[in-house]
Amino acid sequence: MSSVVLIGSQWGDEGKGKITDYLAEEAEYVVRYQGGNNAGHTVIVGEEEYKLHLIPSGIIYPGTKCMIGNGVVVDPGVLLEEMEYLKEKGIHVTPDNLKLSLHAHMIMPYHKILDGLEEEKRGAAKIGTTKRGIGPCYVDKIARTGLRFCDLQNKVSFRKILTQNVQAKNEILEKLYNQKELLDLEAIYNEFMAYGEHLLPFIDDVSYILNDALRDNKKVLFEGAQGTLLDIDHGTYPFVTSSNPTAGYAPVGTGVGPTKINCVLGITKAYLTRVGEGPFPTELFDATGKLLSAVGNEVGTTTGRPRRCGWFDGVLMNYATNINGMTHLTITKLDVLDQLPTIKICTAYEIDGVKTTTFPPDLERLSKAKPIYEELPGWQTSTKGIKTFNELPENAKKYLKRIEEFLSVKIALVAVGPKRDEAIELEKLF
Structure with missing residues (x-):
């Protein structure tokens, strides 16, 4: 595959930065296609931590070309601050490794x-x-x-x-x-x-650059900010962002044709989180919710606000799968569930006494949704440092296979820690 669109499957904060970074090592171009500096991602390389808001994390790798597409709204002052921040960390942003769309x-x-x-x-x-x-x-x-x-x-x-x-x-x-x-x-x-x-030296026609790259079969990674449920059209309106984080906007926000996209990779945590207001059917207010928040270090990169935590929501994820046309899935933060004796997956909602497996886009019905859960046994052993799927605890494998089966989407990557090398690759995307 020469082109992959990486999208958030929930309300953002799914760990896209880590996965972008993981794939960026092989990608020749990394492109941001929507949003602004209202989104952020944290990337850990070795002992160094990078917090980025506008510049794609591919900037960390020599030889990788980063693009900010026409679908992004850019605060020039923030962009320059981010360039300076990277310079202080030994990474020099130049017109050779960053281009900014003249239409942004x-x-x-x-x-x-x-x-x-x-x-x-x-x-x-x-x-x-x-x-x-x-x-x-x-x-x-x-x-x-x-x-x-x-x-x-x-x-x-x-x-x-x-x-x-x-x-x-x-x-x-x-x-x-x-x-x-x-x-x-x-x-x-x-x-x-x-x-x-x-x-001015960074401003260029990103559309031409990308179309030429794809024509030459270069490896291009399209990076979305926020997540599917924050999409202005398909999210939990009005508690949404002002742009389209969904995969369909990647061609629009960069100026390439939709026929040039080979793969749509959805990123989801092994549980769910949300920052900000709005309904959240599987939200946990008990000790389990507090444990997920503490172990997962659930604080927004950009806002600093604590993230709300809940169980994995299969109804929501089926919706996200359909909206984005996902071909593959990445599960992040599997290790956060290591301590739990029992793990739940929401497989349906009950709304006004009626069972449904359809995600309701209107807030009134969503706010009434009571999750119907399927319980699976936990594994209560550390998954840290595990490098292959077969090494995972049996119950962790069963949990992942149940998600894969429920969504009818293949899992390509599983993250078992915040660092880029703490990932299990099940299928190669580039």
């Missing part, structure tokens, strides 16, 4: 201000935004008033669009939010011209 939209200062004000105004109905300007940037993109990186190449055009936007946003800030401190056009213009001086 820029997060502006007013996007971040409006993000915070809008969330504050929602009060008890808040959606849990990271307040980093992602949503308002996508709003401007759809409203056709956004600024793209190609606009930095034309100072006259940039200033014209910026002037119109600042006038419009100041009116909103003043009249809707009663703000006294308004946007300073000159300050924003000068700030972004300075960003342009640093970033």
Whole structure:
């Protein structure tokens, strides 16, 4: 296979960073196709830990080319900070190993201000935004008033669009939010011209680069941020992100045709987690939930917020499998379950007294869903350091085979620890 789309199967935080890193060693191109710096992933290589938010983790490997696609909204200041962060760790980001789509939209200062004000105004109905300007940037993109990186190449055009936007946003800030401190056009213009001086060498037509690479049968890894249930169209709306983390957006967010995708790899934990608001049918509020949180170190990379924990949800995962057209699956954090005497898999919901195996997309029905569980015996022995499937405890193998059988999707990788070498490869993807 020359192209793999890697997606989150839950609400994000499934361990995509580790698996991206695992595959990036063989991939020649690693491409981010949606979202912004509201997502993050942690990669551990040897004793070194890397926390990344925009730049694909392939940047860690010499010779791997990283791409930020047109579907990503990028805060230039954050991108430069991340470059500096990597430099301090001995990794130099250059136009040779990173390209930024000229069609990607820029997060502006007013996007971040409006993000915070809008969330504050929602009060008890808040959606849990990271307040980093992602949503308002996508709003401007759809409203056709956004600024793209190609606009930095034309100072006259940039200033014209910026002037119109600042006038419009100041009116909103003043009249809707009663703000006294308004946007300073000159300050924003000068700030972004300075960003342009640093970033112009990185700006390129990512679509052409990727199509040429795929034509030459290069190994390309498409990396999604967040997860399926946070998809703006297919997620638990309105508790979703502002973009499409699902596999179907990988071609749109990078400018390659869907026929050029060979494999869709879904990433899921051996249990479930969620950050932020919204229904979570298998959420655990007992000692088991606390154990999963503690052993799994369940804290958001970007937000620092504790993740809610629950049992593996087969109903949700069947939905994610269908939506993404998954061809393969990766199970992460299997080792977190090592201590448990009994492990549960949700195989159906009961909603208003009726059993269903269909995931309800509307919040009212989902909030009523009571999980129906199938219980499996735990293995209560460490899986750390195990390198092959056959070495796993018998009950761990049965658990994985039951997931595979229930979802009708082959498991390609199993992670038994946070480090990149703590993985069991069942099928080679590149």
